[in-house]
Amino acid sequence: MAIRPGDLIIHKAAWLYYTHGLRQDEVARRLDISRASVAMYLRKARETGIVTISTSTQLFAADVLARKMEDAFGLDSVWVVQDNPAALESTSEIPIVAASVFLSLVSSGQKIGIAWGRTVYAIADAMSYADLQDVTVVQLCGNLGAPYSYRPDQCTMEIARRLNARGLNFYAPLVLSTESLARELREEPVIREQLAGVSDCDLALFSVGVVDDDAHVVKCGAMTAAEVHALRDEGAAGVIAGQMIDASGRLLDCGYNRRVISADFASLKSIRRRMMVVQESAKLEPLQAALAGDFATHLVLSADMARRLLAQARKTADTA
Known part of the structure; x- marks a missing residue:
């Protein structure tokens, strides 16, 4: 259900107060209204049931840019976080919005791929606790040994903890030393079973990574910067x-991909709801590739990124 224009200020006040934990005087300053008005709006929010995850996320789905993105890229749902200098910075807001959207999509009895x-870890960190039943959270790709909080197993288990769910980690490295070793490991029963089970997921949560020195595969030690640059030269x-x-958006034909233990793209795309979240401005090219490859059905991004994507889409259409 769309938010009525008259209720928009109530939703904004409820979002800042309940989701961000701002005091009433801080909400008043942020929205440029009186504290008495904030108290009244919060009371109305409680009385009318506005204080829910599903309605608060409508603030970001009702944006005109969100509709344009859905139409231009064939997406089921888009949530656009505005770049408003007077409000919270969109990059810090995106994981909070994404966490609320994610929780609105999850139901008891589901299997979730992460x-x-x-x-993804920022989303997990911003996520409220939910007392769901019979939810399983599974890892979509092999693990990394680097001591970072956002490695695959950490992301999977933190989200499982927030959902009161069972977490299943991947018992294999992300990247093997040789292609033959990767092929053999994929045939191990436990790994084969985990990979085969990806297509059974009801929802997937992921982002798209860059191909440069700041890539996760470089930061976590799976590849060197020189190897990443070489792959960029290959396309x-x-x-x-x-x-x-x-x-x-196609799988690159390269030795690196043949050494990776991860869900194959056919299984990933068979998941009915695929939620992609992008917050860094440097991810325009990767996000374009991901959308071209039909990896996302649901998308959370900044208004600036949405405008840049739409501008590029119009430019491509004009030159076609």
């Missing part, structure tokens, strides 16, 4: 669940 990265444009994709 990739890894700073964005790599983004990273999905540890795997390199080209500008069209």
Whole structure:
């Protein structure tokens, strides 16, 4: 149900007060209204049931840019976080919005697939606790030994903890030393079973990675910067669940991908709801590749990124 214009200020006040934990006087300053008005709006929010996850996220789904993104890229749902200098910075707001959206999509009895990265872990960190029943959270790609909080197993188990769910980690490294070893490991019964089970997921949560020195695969030690640059020269444009994709969103034909233990793209795309979250401005090219490859059905991003994507789409259409 769409938010009525007259209720918009009530939703904004409830979002800042209940989700961000701001005091009433801070909400008043943020919205440029009186504290008495804030108290009245919060009372109305409680009385009318506005204080819910599903209605608060409508603030970001009702944006005109969100509708344009859905139409331009064939997405089921888009949530756009505005770049408002007077409000919270969009990059810090995105994980909070994404966490609320994610919780609105999860139901008891579901199986959830989780990739890894700073964005996914930021979402987990912002996520409220939910007392769900019979939910399983599974890792979509192999693990990394680097001591970072956003490695695959950490992301999976933290989200499982927030959902009161069972977490299943991947018992294999992300990248093997040789292609033959990777092939053999994929045939091990426990690994084969985990990979085969990805398509049974009801929802996937992931981001898309960059192909440069700041790539997660470099930061976590899976690849060197020189190796990443070489793959970029071969056409790599983004990273999905540890795997390199080209500008069209196809799996890059390279030795690195053949050494990776991760969900194959056919299984990943068979998941009905695939929620992608992007917060860094440097991810325009990777996000374009991911959208071209039909990896996302649901998307959370900044208004600036949405405008840049739409501008590029119009430019491409004009030159076609």
